[in-house]
Amino acid sequence: MLAAVDVTADMEARAAPVAVFTWIEDLSLYPEWLGLVSRAEPAAAHANDEGPAWSIDLRARVGPLARAKRLRMVRTVHESPHRVAFERREHDGRHHSPWILRADVEEVGDGTRLTMRLHYGGTLFGSVADRLLRDEIARSRPRLAALVEEPV
Template sequence: MRTSSTLALDAPVASVVPLVEDLSCYPEWMPMIHGLERSDEGDGTAWNVELRAKVGPFARSKRLRMVRTVRETAPDGTVTVVFERREVPTRAHSSWTMTVRVVPRGAGCTVEMDLAYGG
């Protein structure tokens, strides 16, 4: 399954990137994240995440360990951040990959978010 979303913001890339490269900021603006805690060695790259979604009277939740695997800036100023599911201990799990691109647009930027998951 794959879902994508794009949002145009009247904020510069430098103001938006800190909010998308650190999953600790996501619960403030993404209601799908129900719970979150760091799961790294202090380097700020891994989080245990509880996702929750409601459909009518039903709620479904999923717990994952997500690791930031990419954080790069292109020559045009576009910043790409990728988070991937990496469980500990390592064993077979469905894939989850979230790619976020922050693209300069005049004085503001566009945030493109793509979430692909296998179950």
């Protein structure tokens, strides 16, 4: 059995914490800056949800192979503008691998530091999950920075 994937990534931006938080508190905005998320739409609420839910599609390509996964994610923590967390919450009676995304935003100097932690406990992407995630994180940093930073 493959081990879980735990990835931590951070970035600094010349922006106020609230400007960064606006882009990470709502999963429907992720397709604009995170290529791994191809679609994210609000999902119907469920009585056990701690917060709003989204249906998201993840897509990854490794050479000629492509993998896709649809997840129902619920916002479980919302402490604006400093902390947000999302967890997979399916309501179909089956067992599903955990997906947990946590983000912390803190003011540093003239800007903001964003630290995101992703835990994935499944095997969808196999042994290349860590590399796929790190490569996509590297590509996403400038896209997110362009959305949140004020021109100098």
